[in-house]
Amino acid sequence: MRRLIIYFISATLVLSACKSSTDSTEDQDALTEAKGGKYYGGIFILNESDYIKNLFPHNIVDAISYRVANQVYEGLMKFDQKDLSLKTGLAESFTVDSTQTVYTFKLRKGVKFHDNKCFPGGKGREVTAEDVKYCFTLLCTPNTNNQGFSCFDKILKGANAYYEAAKKGKPDFEVEGMKVLDKYTIQFTLVEPNSIFLYNLARPFTYIFPREAYEMYGLEMRVNAVGTGPFMITDIQENNVIVMKRNNSYYLTDKDGNQLPYLNGLRVRFLKDKKSELLEFKKGKLNMMYRMPTDYIIEIEESTAQNKGEYGEYELQRTPEMATHFLAFVHNKNNVFSNINFRKALSFAIDRKKILDAVLNGEGFSHGIYGITPLEAFPGYDVKKIKGYDFNLDSANYYLKKAGFKKGSQVPKLTLQINPDGDRNIAVAEEIRKQLSENLDIKMDIEVVTTAQLVENTQTGKSDFFRLGWFADYPSPENFLWFFYGKNVPPSFDQKSYPNLTRYVNPKFDQLYEAGLKAKTQEEAYSHFLKAEQIAMNDAPIIVLWYDEGYRLLQANVRGLDNNAMQYRDFTSVFFVPKAKK
């Protein structure tokens, strides 16, 4: 028996001696100095709480796939990581004619696709205007693997005709509004001026990929990504890790003449649990952590602000996020929420500040007393001009009477549907139940369902009253107002309504929204959008709760990773400094 025990001890020792080199960010000592105080080398490790769905550009519909694909693929345009302004990507420059409908793009010369076995000899070839045309034509072709036609739908001339014709097989004509002028020049003609067309060219649907890859991989482009970006995917272990390495022939250099990117590679892990993620971050096994567990927020904030304590050595990045959390009603259904005065009564009866401070521990940018568009997320769009609803008991009681209820106890019991989201939503819902009961004596049930189930219930109108978080996928307030656009609402409840889950319809709103879309300049568009948003808010179609704030912790040796309102991540110019130089 003793011998057996000895065997065991030695076996355990052998096991623990197999130390893997892959699980620590400490291996960043191999940094080499570059010009201008920058350093080459290192692997950046980050975590995503959900797994990617699909990396094929035309089928990228979730934020995680977007963030991963954005390191591999590029479109004609890009966003600036600092302020989300538009800048050129694969395009070197572009011009717009005086009618605001003809866009001419000059491509950069000498940009190569990643080396991949889909090319003859495995060497990536140069990107030309024909590639852009190929990808965009494919985007105008109906196909279960294509979710991105909305980018050109009623925007690009001839796109809809092509889309309709392609339903019956490959059309014998081309998309009218897309012309290759020479090897590096492509021209787009729009149906009418459109203020979001350029944004669409920076979205994942319009990433450029080579025809060879699509022909070779087809559906499997879900995990086989061939682009032009600063990093290329070397391998994917489903649900576990994605490893990317530096694209050695990337076309950009920094202002000191250093070849970009600085990093040797990226490693994306997929831990679900936020608390274990935080522990891994503290152990130095992640370089960045996005979104903290709510219970730790206050401690982290204080500790990083004073540069001491458990989190003192890390950098905390905070920025208002393009996301709004709110409660929504289903309109035009025979329910109590069809009564505008009742909606207003509820809107006035909720103390949003208390929710933000007491329930969320301040994890939010501001409480929601304006419109649906988040505060300070879009420069030039002043949401503060919009009059929303704040806690006011007198107004709440006034509107409740006006709605025909002498007292709150006469109101039929409400049911709020939520998804758990790490218990945060439950805590918020409990607080709302308490406030409604104390302030107006209205009773409410809370029904917790899975996220997928909630999405299903909201689209079909099975749920009358539900909680939502709305996140922008490109930096324009249009992305939020889209939520109220009445012409997207189907006539009957048998059909799904998306994105307008509330089925709110107001022709005046629709008119202004459309005017904003067609506007020639951003200022003009924004002024239409502001008016539209105020009109919608006057009807109290939703109860805005709070505007989000993005919290991100970085290890002290990370440089060049700016935070922004969209978690748009670009690792092109991120680098590490040696530990001693903190």
Place this chain on the structure above:
Amino acid sequence: MLQYIIRRMLYGTLVLLGAVVVVFFIFNVLPGDPVSMLAGTRTDVAKRDEIARDLGLYEPLHRQLYLYLRDLSPVSVHENTPEEREKYEYLPLLTWGKNVIVLKMPYLRRSYQNNRRVSEIIWENMEGTFWLALAAMLFATIFGMTIGIIASLKYNTTLDHAMVSLSVIGISSPPYVIGTLMAMIFGYYLSNITGLNITGHLWDLDDNGNKVLVLKNIILPAITLGLRPLAIIVQLTRSSMLDVLSQDYIRTARAKGLHYYTIVVKHALKNALNPVITAVSGWLASLMAGAFFVEVIFGWKGLGTVTIDAINNLDFPIVMGVTIFVAFSFIIINILVDLLYALVDPRVRVK
């Protein structure tokens, strides 16, 4: 014997069929629209129609059940078209007219979320769960038997009492509590000494994209998962040993003047282990299903994590596929255990 095996197999097939039918109906009652999940949110009616038809959603329920059973059956009749061949990857046996009788791997359909084959997903993740269950069982068996034997030899001493009480705690503590504690203590606070991670999988990719084996990641989840069977094995071994040690032939052996440890190892243990071995082999199957929580806590990639994700996403083909797969493994392992038992123990005779 052969007859017995065939009868058990037939019986097993019936159980499996029952499981499949129950699973099919449960998941058909549940809400959730596969079409929207497959199509995403920004799509048109024609495409939705196409997907719905592909999934057979316009057919009546009994026909859908038939289609599902046909998909699962290894031998079935299909139309002889290239699309069908690509969908099922079958081996044609006999063609007649437009139809063909084929041999194929059971087709568990595709995930609603990412359109991957469910069989591929199960195959990919089964490995993780299998190794975890096996490691847990090895740990539980070896330590459980050792502790059980020691406790029985030191019967009615403080050591014995301590071991028995500890094993009661082991039986009564749920794995997700133990798991969280283990991860915190050994993976975080003591990680400098133990060198263990809070989370991690058996396989990892190094920076050049090569697959590497990280054996140490199995230690904490295996111990967590094995703790409960360990406690049960301790109790089983102890009581069975006590039972055997009090029997006449042991006294005879002692009277012959045999060495104490020879008696314990050669004479007592052999007989005492029979019930333990049955329990152990039975547990292996249920551990594969029981690893779900443990996998989630330790970020271990196995059937458990995949299934729980699938439940959250209403990705029913995966949940159905895993349920049927686990039922299938249970049946196979149970048949094997019964056969083994019959072979090992001469007192059990098969009619």
